[in-house]
Amino acid sequence: MLSWEYPPAVVGGLGRHVHALSEAMAAAGHEVTVISRHAPGAPADEIVNGVRVIRVPDDPPLFEFNPETLLAWTMAFNHAVTRAALAVCDEIQPEVVHAHDWLVAHAAATLKHHLGVPLVATMHATEAGRHQGWLPGDLNRSIHSVEWWLTYEARRVLACSEYMRWQITQLFELPPAKVDTVPNGVHPQDWKVSAAAVRTVRRTYGSTLDAPLLLFSGRLVYEKGLQDILAALPRLRRRHPGLRLVVAGDGPYGDELRAQARRLRLGKSVQWLGFVPGRQLASLAAAADCALVPSIYEPFGMVALEAAAAGATLVLSDTGGLAELAKNGVSALQVPAGSPAAIADAVSRLLRDEVLSRRLSRQARAVATRDYAWPRIAEQVIETYEQAVIEERELAAALRRTGRAPTPLRIVVPDGNLLADGTD
Structure with missing residues (x-):
């Protein structure tokens, strides 16, 4: 599981979500490894409540985390996450890679292709949604393109509400059957x-x-x-x-x-x-x-x-x-x-x-x-994992039979209000 937030490095709801979900999955008997960013004083590698947590330090050049440096910081962070994840995968063979939002998209896609396992992506929010349907600047359009690409690379996509499921399918041109709705939870x-x-x-x-x-x-x-x-x-x-x-x-x-x-x-x-x-x-x-x-x-x-x-x-x-x-x-x-x-x-x-x-x-x-208790939510996420594994195997079998390669990636970043009337 890849996340740019994990306690004690918590900025908003995403970090609390990943923390609670991973521990609920571990309590249900699943082997969970979370790779996230380092926080001062936190161990680089530890097991907490059944979850292995690996926290990676920032790669140089070092950036202050702000809007002006966000893309550069994210690229450096993804390099560090990828190295740490590949080292872990020498010890274990994960069945699924789970990415939380666009800030870990590049590491997640690299692991998916290197390991040959399905990628599941949770979209906690979208850049267009945060700006009431608009992509006003170059940074916003860049983030949107990474979100689009992450959902393309993912075998299955998770949304936290039916509202988000609709928004994701509209913004990223996804078939509705690819997106599962699983809410957040509480302990x-x-x-x-x-x-x-x-x-x-x-x-x-x-x-x-x-x-x-x-x-x-x-x-x-x-x-x-x-x-x-x-x-x-x-x-x-x-x-x-x-x-x-x-x-x-x-x-x-x-x-x-x-x-x-x-x-x-x-x-x-x-x-x-x-x-x-x-x-x-x-x-x-x-x-x-x-x-x-x-x-x-x-x-x-x-x-x-x-x-x-x-x-x-x-x-x-x-x-x-x-x-x-x-x-x-x-x-x-x-x-x-x-x-x-x-x-x-x-x-x-x-x-x-x-x-x-x-x-x-x-x-x-x-x-x-x-x-909304977390054990119940974790069960639903596991069902999505299982479906992603089945679909990945079916696709691999079909490719072996036909010899056909997947359709090449094409990303189009539009201008204007993407959610203006619910149809764009």
């Missing part, structure tokens, strides 16, 4: 929080124990919609004196968001915590009166699922994977994406109706812990 036991921990959070972050406490958790990027929560806060503060918002996360849009909070004179009503590890995040979610996930673009919505497992009451955008979570029984109030007024009204409704809030919390928690 219910990791999101159980004691009453004492809840009281501690409310004393620490609330203006008073009884004042409303809201939570946003996620990367600080435009598509996550935190700017709309901030825009809703002035009217929420007027309606609910003492209300506080806790922001758990970091990211490249952070400076702009903090500047917006200053312009709105939000002061101490917003507390910026930066990256928050899992146990602390669970306590924040359990203590909050409401967890807000107002994304403009959201392939799945792992933070919503985790908050539900902790017992939070949810306000979700009616878009993408978040709308699908609600459709599948994760109860929440839904609002149009990009609407501060709707966010303010939904939060006020929950704060004024404790019966409704508790009912939504109970229902969401029950569905999250029953239908």
